[in-house]
Amino acid sequence: MTARDIVNNRLVNQQIAQSRCKTPGEVVARLGAMQAQDYQGALWSIGLRVPNATSADIEKAIAERTIIRTWPMRGTLHFVAAADIRWMLELLAPRIVAGRAAIHAKSGLDVVLFARCEKLFVKALQGGRQLMRSELLAIVERAGISVAEYRGHVILWRLAHERVICFGPHQGKQPTFALLDEWAPRAKSLAREEALAELALRYFTGHGPASLRDFVWWSGLKVAEARSALAMVSAKLRCETFEDTEYWMPPKTPALSDVSPTAYLLPGFDEYMLGYTDRTAALEARHFTKVYSAANMIFKPTMVIDGRVAGTWQRTIKKKSAEITPAPFVKRKKAETSSLAAPVARYGQFHGLPALLK
Numbered sequence: 001m002t003a004r005d006i007v008n009n010r011l012v013n014q015q016i017a018q019s020r021c022k023t024p025g026e027v028v029a030r031l032g033a034m035q036a037q038d039y040q041g042a043l044w045s046i047g048l049r050v051p052n053a054t055s056a057d058i059e060k061a062i063a064e065r066t067i068i069r070t071w072p073m074r075g076t077l078h079f080v081a082a083a084d085i086r087w088m089l090e091l092l093a094p095r096i097v098a099g100r101a102a103i104h105a106k107s108g109l110d111v112v113l114f115a116r117c118e119k120l121f122v123k124a125l126q127g128g129r130q131l132m133r134s135e136l137l138a139i140v141e142r143a144g145i146s147v148a149e150y151r152g153h154v155i156l157w158r159l160a161h162e163r164v165i166c167f168g169p170h171q172g173k174q175p176t177f178a179l180l181d182e183w184a185p186r187a188k189s190l191a192r193e194e195a196l197a198e199l200a201l202r203y204f205t206g207h208g209p210a211s212l213r214d215f216v217w218w219s220g221l222k223v224a225e226a227r228s229a230l231a232m233v234s235a236k237l238r239c240e241t242f243e244d245t246e247y248w249m250p251p252k253t254p255a256l257s258d259v260s261p262t263a264y265l266l267p268g269f270d271e272y273m274l275g276y277t278d279r280t281a282a283l284e285a286r287h288f289t290k291v292y293s294a295a296n297m298i299f300k301p302t303m304v305i306d307g308r309v310a311g312t313w314q315r316t317i318k319k320k321s322a323e324i325t326p327a328p329f330v331k332r333k334k335a336e337t338s339s340l341a342a343p344v345a346r347y348g349q350f351h352g353l354p355a356l357l358k
Contacts, residue, residue: 001240006209006281007307008256009249013208014272015049016264017256024050024061029081032202035274036069037077041267047350054350062169065183069167070160074220086163086187091195092220093161109154117155118164122179130168130176200229204237207275208249217277261305263339265313265347268299283309287329305336322348322355
């Protein structure tokens with residue numbers, strides 16, 4: 001296997017190229033979870049993997065409770081399929097909560113306070129209600145609980161990890177919260193071994209080729225747990241070696257079209273970057289700081305040509321158009337510039353606007 005094989009297979013298995021998924025729910029379920037702290041970027045992450053999908057289609061999937069946004073792993077927001085949200089939180093959240101409990105307790109955010117907030121949230125949201133963050137935190141404040149500085153965020157974060165609340169649909173530009181038991185009543189629990197195996201199968205099927213180390217980073221599992229999970233499903237996967245590292249992937253991956261150059265416009269925090277701890281197959285190390293800012297932990301939107309990150313890009317949404325401004329790492333060749341026409345048009349279609357390449 002070569003570095004080019006790695007990126008080609010990832011493009012196909014992540015459904016960026018030649019997507020076989022027809023709905024947002026299929027995409028999210030296939031990848032297991034998709035990073036989503038940048039809400040608009042996350043909508044595009046899903047949308048670019050569903051042929052002809054629009055932003056409204058992804059929002060509809062959220063409103064119809066097909067996909068749900070919450071904090072399932074690494075303490076970070078992701079979209080997950082509604083059917084998977086319970087077992088994934090049960091498997092992954094306890095370690096994250098335990099790791100931060102002592103820090104939170106020093107600020108008075110202890111189990112007693114969280115229990116009080118849970119009762120307040122259940123009373124306010126029961127019956128299928130959805131409330132915005134400001135509305136929920138106002139209820140907490142009226143009960144005499146301070147939400148100053150970061151305390152309000154921690155309260156929401158903790159109760160989402162404990163499977164009390166999850167995000168609902170947006171009201172305008174503001175997210176809402178709902179009770180998880182009401183929002184996803186059919187979400188299933190799995191025995192721990194079954195959940196570990198399922199998580200590993202989803203990850204390597206939807207992200208492969210990927211290494212055990214990549215899986216440990218993505219899942220937040222302990223190394224021993226991740227290794228055990230991979231062992232449970234290894235017979236359902238294919239393993240190849242590149243530079244003395246084992247890479248796992250589905251048994252069969254459709255061959256990528258040999259049309260070159262082929263370009264994609266990916267949002268910041270897309271799984272193509274965030275799904276791995278080793279990103280060198282797609283991104284040269286010398287360009288990493290152009291994509292990632294350590295100061296604010298922001299991943300910029302990336303311009304991918306033939307599987308390799310060739311630069312970043314910015315968008316400007318106007319009333320009647322969307323302008324795309326690329327920032328290539330090196331001067332673009334004429335063929336590469338031409339290859340951007342299709343993804344720029346697709347981005348405009350997603351937003352229901354004509355898109356212009358600057």
